[in-house]
Amino acid sequence: MSAWKPITQLAADVQAGRTKAVDLVERSLAAIAEHEEYKAIIATLNETAKSRAKVIDEQVANGVKLGRLAGVPFIAKDNFLVFGAETTAASNILRGFTAPYQSTAIERLEAEGAICVAKANLDAFAHGSSTENSDFFTTLNPHDKTRVPGGSSGGSGAAVVLGLAPFALGSDTGGSIRLPASFTGCVGYKPTYGLVSRSGVVAMGSSLDTIGPLAMGVEDAALVLDVMAGKDPLDSTTIAKDPAGYVLPTQALDLTGVTIGVIQEYMTDALSPPIKSEVESAVAKLRAAGAKITQVSLPSLPLGLAVYYVLCPAEVSSNLSRYDGQRYGSFTADAQNLFDSYTRTRETGFGAEAKRRIMVGTYVLSSGYYDAYYKKAQTVRTKIINEFAAVFNKVDYLLGPTAPMTAFKIGENTTDPLQMYLADIMTVSANLAGVPAISIPCGLASGLPVGLQLIAPQHADRKLLQLAQKTEELLS
Numbered sequence: 001m002s003a004w005k006p007i008t009q010l011a012a013d014v015q016a017g018r019t020k021a022v023d024l025v026e027r028s029l030a031a032i033a034e035h036e037e038y039k040a041i042i043a044t045l046n047e048t049a050k051s052r053a054k055v056i057d058e059q060v061a062n063g064v065k066l067g068r069l070a071g072v073p074f075i076a077k078d079n080f081l082v083f084g085a086e087t088t089a090a091s092n093i094l095r096g097f098t099a100p101y102q103s104t105a106i107e108r109l110e111a112e113g114a115i116c117v118a119k120a121n122l123d124a125f126a127h128g129s130s131t132e133n134s135d136f137f138t139t140l141n142p143h144d145k146t147r148v149p150g151g152s153s154g155g156s157g158a159a160v161v162l163g164l165a166p167f168a169l170g171s172d173t174g175g176s177i178r179l180p181a182s183f184t185g186c187v188g189y190k191p192t193y194g195l196v197s198r199s200g201v202v203a204m205g206s207s208l209d210t211i212g213p214l215a216m217g218v219e220d221a222a223l224v225l226d227v228m229a230g231k232d233p234l235d236s237t238t239i240a241k242d243p244a245g246y247v248l249p250t251q252a253l254d255l256t257g258v259t260i261g262v263i264q265e266y267m268t269d270a271l272s273p274p275i276k277s278e279v280e281s282a283v284a285k286l287r288a289a290g291a292k293i294t295q296v297s298l299p300s301l302p303l304g305l306a307v308y309y310v311l312c313p314a315e316v317s318s319n320l321s322r323y324d325g326q327r328y329g330s331f332t333a334d335a336q337n338l339f340d341s342y343t344r345t346r347e348t349g350f351g352a353e354a355k356r357r358i359m360v361g362t363y364v365l366s367s368g369y370y371d372a373y374y375k376k377a378q379t380v381r382t383k384i385i386n387e388f389a390a391v392f393n394k395v396d397y398l399l400g401p402t403a404p405m406t407a408f409k410i411g412e413n414t415t416d417p418l419q420m421y422l423a424d425i426m427t428v429s430a431n432l433a434g435v436p437a438i439s440i441p442c443g444l445a446s447g448l449p450v451g452l453q454l455i456a457p458q459h460a461d462r463k464l465l466q467l468a469q470k471t472e473e474l475l476s
């Protein structure tokens with residue numbers, strides 16, 4: 001569905017004056033208008049995008065050397081602060097909140113000449129797997145309008161696949177970049193924890209949150225990561241970039257001597273047969289291309305989801321306490337007193353899922369239950385981290401499906417939060433362990449996209465992108 005040229009070519013065309021940045025922005029805005037029915041977008045940034053494009057075209061005319069993303073339009077999930085624009089995180093409580101500063105990720109992309117044209121829909125505060133938790137509307141899957149695009153970055157995934165822009169940004173706390181990539185049929189990259197600054201992105205679970213790109217190909221995702229990655233004084237958890245960067249070499253990875261472990265816990269008989277067979281056929285192609293394939297087990301992986309749904313709500317309950325009707329977004333103008341203002345703002349401002357997470361999170365952190373839930377979950381998290389470390393002594397990469405299902409029907413899981421949480425069963429562990437993971441398209445099951453997940457050790461992002469590029473080539 002998307003017909004954008006690779007990002008490097010778009011930027012080269014703009015720099016050479018063959019393409020006008022203004023035309024790229026117009027094209028993106030026209031595509032957004034044309035595909036409005038999919039409800040991928042919360043707001044467009046028409047005026048600022050056009051005026052930025054004009055400046056870039058003028059600079060080109062004046063012979064100025066621009067950055068690597070010169071004139072390239074992109075879409076940010078609406079939990080990224082874009083200076084001067086409304087940032088809602090798709091929540092009622094943040095309606096009307098204008099960002100007083102800008103996220104580092106956006107800042108770095110703009111410094112290279114990229115232009116943010118729109119803000120994409122998400123599950124409110126990024127809590128969810130389908131965009132159905134958005135306080136505004138549900139995004140439709142580009143392959144089947146009766147199905148969800150995955151979440152929480154569902155607007156970003158749908159936007160990329162519909163060709164609304166060459167790339168989009170997402171955040172991944174438990175799978176929110178990879179799941180929509182899997183459900184919509186694009187590439188979604190979740191970097192090593194700390195590789196991309198979280199500054200200026202609405203916090204969900206601060207020890208789990210990561211920032212990354214969604215794009216139609218690995219090469220584009222790698223370039224965008226390269227621009228955003230690295231230490232940031234505004235986020236003390238950030239880490240340095242790989243000295244070699246993340247832009248992919250022209251020479252594809254040689255798989256001889258590369259060992260890939262297929263995660264047994266994800267490839268059980270319970271996995272839907274068409275998904276299993278697509279993943280198995282990808283494995284066969286990797287083996288035929290020279291990779292050594294082994295079966296590996298991480299015995300605590302099945303506990304990942306339970307651990308995540310204790311720790312994530314705990315962190316969510318803490319992060320959401322700042323929305324008190326005093327500082328950000330909406331407030332109750334006719335409140336009788338401060339307490340009345342707090343309660344009434346939150347009652348209407350938070351949706352059911354945010355409230356559920358505040359209650360679960362507060363409960364597991366409360367004295368008397370802390371040891372039984374929060375501390376226990378932290379202990380198992382450490383066990384999972386250790387199991388990843390141990391398995392990476394034996395294999396270079398891990399492989400499995402991104403999700404146990406393809407895109408489900410809108411409404412299918414909305415009455416059963418536990419069923420909804422199961423969509424994350426194969427993605428959350430990478431966040432718990434802070435390791436990088438990517439979802440790339442891997443065939444279709446009953447006409448719907450299947451995602452292949454590749455995982456590498458912490459800091460091996462470059463290596464992981466190289467494997468993903470090679471795999472993408474083998475699967476095309």
Ligand code: GLN
Binds near residue numbers: 128171174176204312
């Ligand atoms: N679906 C998961 C959740 O609801 C992950 C969300 C995310 O990664 N932001 O917590």
